[in-house]
Amino acid sequence: MIKKNTLCLPVSIELFSFATDQAAHDSGLAMAPGKPGLLDLPTIFEEIAVSTFDYDLFVIGAGSGGVRAARMAAGFGARVAIAEHRYMGATCVNVGCVPKKLYVYAAEYGKGFRDARGFGWQSDAPRFDWTTLRDNKKAEISRLNAIYDNLLDGAGAEVINGRARIVDPHTVAIGETRYSAEKLLIATGGWPHIPDFPGSEYALSSNEIFDLDNFPERVVIVGGGYIAVEFAGIFNGLGAHTTQLYRGPLFLRGFDTDIRAHAAQEIARSGVDLRFEVNVTAISQGDSGLDLQLTDGTALQADAVLYATGRKAHLEGLGLENVNVNVNGHGAIVVDENYCTSEPSIFALGDVTGGLELTPVALAEGMAFARRNFGGLEKQVEYDFIPTAVFCQPTIGTVGFTEEEAREKFGDITLFKSSFRPMKHTLSGRDEKAFMKVIVDTATDRVVGVHMMGPDAGEIIQGIAIAMRAGATKAVFDSTIGIHPTTAEEFVTLREPWLED
Numbered sequence: 167m168i169k170k171n172t173l174c175l176p177v178s179i180e181l182f183s184f185a186t187d188q189a190a191h192d193s194g195l196a197m198a199p200g201k202p203g204l205l206d207l208p209t210i211f212e213e214i215a216v217s218t219f220d221y222d223l224f225v226i227g228a229g230s231g232g233v234r235a236a237r238m239a240a241g242f243g244a245r246v247a248i249a250e251h252r253y254m255g256a257t258c259v260n261v262g263c264v265p266k267k268l269y270v271y272a273a274e275y276g277k278g279f280r281d282a283r284g285f286g287w288q289s290d291a292p293r294f295d296w297t298t299l300r301d302n303k304k305a306e307i308s309r310l311n312a313i314y315d316n317l318l319d320g321a322g323a324e325v326i327n328g329r330a331r332i333v334d335p336h337t338v339a340i341g342e343t344r345y346s347a348e349k350l351l352i353a354t355g356g357w358p359h360i361p362d363f364p365g366s367e368y369a370l371s372s373n374e375i376f377d378l379d380n381f382p383e384r385v386v387i388v389g390g391g392y393i394a395v396e397f398a399g400i401f402n403g404l405g406a407h408t409t410q411l412y413r414g415p416l417f418l419r420g421f422d423t424d425i426r427a428h429a430a431q432e433i434a435r436s437g438v439d440l441r442f443e444v445n446v447t448a449i450s451q452g453d454s455g456l457d458l459q460l461t462d463g464t465a466l467q468a469d470a471v472l473y474a475t476g477r478k479a480h481l482e483g484l485g486l487e488n489v490n491v492n493v494n495g496h497g498a499i500v501v502d503e504n505y506c507t508s509e510p511s512i513f514a515l516g517d518v519t520g521g522l523e524l525t526p527v528a529l530a531e532g533m534a535f536a537r538r539n540f541g542g543l544e545k546q547v548e549y550d551f552i553p554t555a556v557f558c559q560p561t562i563g564t565v566g567f568t569e570e571e572a573r574e575k576f577g578d579i580t581l582f583k584s585s586f587r588p589m590k591h592t593l594s595g596r597d598e599k600a601f602m603k604v605i606v607d608t609a610t611d612r613v614v615g616v617h618m619m620g621p622d623a624g625e626i627i628q629g630i631a632i633a634m635r636a637g638a639t640k641a642v643f644d645s646t647i648g649i650h651p652t653t654a655e656e657f658v659t660l661r662e663p664w665l666e667d
């Protein structure tokens with residue numbers, strides 16, 4: 167392999183000498199200092215050196231992080247290729263955020279039709295048709311796939327369809343064809359993990375659940391993370407008899423404890439059969455659906471079983487054995503603050519590095535990588551106060567430290583909490599309560615955690631996150647005039663600290 171700046175020409179110095187300085191000057195070539203008529207060969211070689219790689223950057227994986235990095239690098243003038251072996255836009259567009267949110271909207275209509283009766287609308291809830299939802303979703307995703315293709319094309323990045331395998335630190339193979347690049351970027355994301363147990367072949371992952379042929383009337387969802395909770399809300403809202411099983415005492419690990427407890431109460435109240443400290447031991451095909459045996463000795467029947475029990479870095483067939491890229495104990499690629507792996511020409515970002523597995527984080531990392539490596543700009547991603555939402559019903563929105571984390575970091579904290587029935591449900595009759603919690607570092611009065619479960623929590627917390635990143639104190643929250651009547655105004659009217667019993 168020939169590397170950049172190692173172009174060797176079999177030339178003698180006489181060939182590069184000129185009779186006069188003027189002739190050399192006219193040639194546009196650099197002269198050796200103090201040696202009339204002789205050329206400065208090291209400088210000339212430096213100037214004429216060309217990259218002998220096919221590309222400056224080869225990105226593996228056209229997901230949130232990979233596409234953003236490829237587009238921006240190409241925008242900075244780099245020669246970029248991007249390989250994708252499944253679908254443009256990857257997880258978020260095809261089997262993640264986008265179809266999930268569309269299905270959440272669909273699920274919310276179910277309750278909305280019932281709510282409407284309290285506001286005078288008299289017709290019964292219309293019948294739900296899975297095929298219409300699924301096929302409309304498919305059409306929208308196809309539209310987005312094409313947009314991603316055009317975005318890359320427009321930026322000048324070459325899209326290569328196929329599974330990429332790394333052959334050496336500068337070479338990638340797709341089928342029989344090899345491509346070389348000065349830098350490789352691994353943005354292969356994550357992949358659902360279903361544990362091995364008797365009958366695990368009957369379990370579906372989030373990759374398959376969106377496109378079922380028929381609507382499952384009875385669904386069992388196994389897992390306690392945000393994806394499991396969201397799908398429980400979707401199927402419950404669409405009218406399936408929905409059971410969610412979690413092996414621990416309380417789901418949504420990593421979220422604030424009050425939010426977790428409130429979510430358990432509201433989700434159970436909304437109709438999900440929520441069971442903790444229980445797991446599946448076996449699944450088999452029965453006469454009228456799938457039979458599930460549980461660790462507590464009970465049994466369940468279902469038309470579909472969704473395992474949302476975690477995702478692992480997608481490294482299968484990537485050829486990491488051919489290079490010196492370190493992987494941590496969880497199977498994620500280890501990178502430094504500039505997304506460089508232990509192999510200096512290979513970089514990685516997004517879910518494959520096992521950090522915060524969120525689309526906006528992968529996008530930000532892709533931008534920072536492209537700016538630094540191809541734009542000469544050093545701005546790094548700031549990982550503090552990243553807001554996030556769980557699109558269950560009602561929605562959870564959260565930003566900053568949980569109560570437990572804040573106690574550990576700041577010691578003395580002041581809590582503000584509120585739980586109430588949103589105004590809409592006074593007439594809808596829906597038995598649903600919102601919950602809000604603000605955590606303040608007592609010493610500085612800075613708001614360091616805001617957690618909410620209630621209508622539009624994702625929309626509300628996005629705005630609160632801006633204030634928190636700007637360092638807003640509780641006094642700033644208190645001096646802000648509310649918007650009335652809204653749920654969000656509660657955040658600027660929380661006056662009395664919460665006193666523990």
Ligand SMILES: Cc1cc2nc3c(=O)[nH]c(=O)nc-3n(C[C@H](O)[C@H](O)[C@H](O)COP(=O)(O)OP(=O)(O)OC[C@H]3O[C@@H](n4cnc5c(N)ncnc54)[C@H](O)[C@@H]3O)c2cc1C
Pocket residue numbers: 226227228229230231232249250251252253255256257258261262263264266328329330331353354355356372393480482483484515516517518522523524525526528
């Ligand atoms: C059900 C679900 C819901 C989600 N909801 C949200 C949400 O509401 N909000 C949010 O912020 N995040 C959400 N996420 C997470 C979000 O989708 C991911 O964080 C994000 O997609 C990560 O982007 P990425 O670029 O790291 O990887 P990905 O988007 O996963 O892209 C990786 C791509 O690499 C490709 N690939 C892998 N190996 C190869 C190879 N060898 N050669 C070629 N191509 C390869 C894959 O086919 C894939 O297309 C959700 C995820 C799931 C599963």
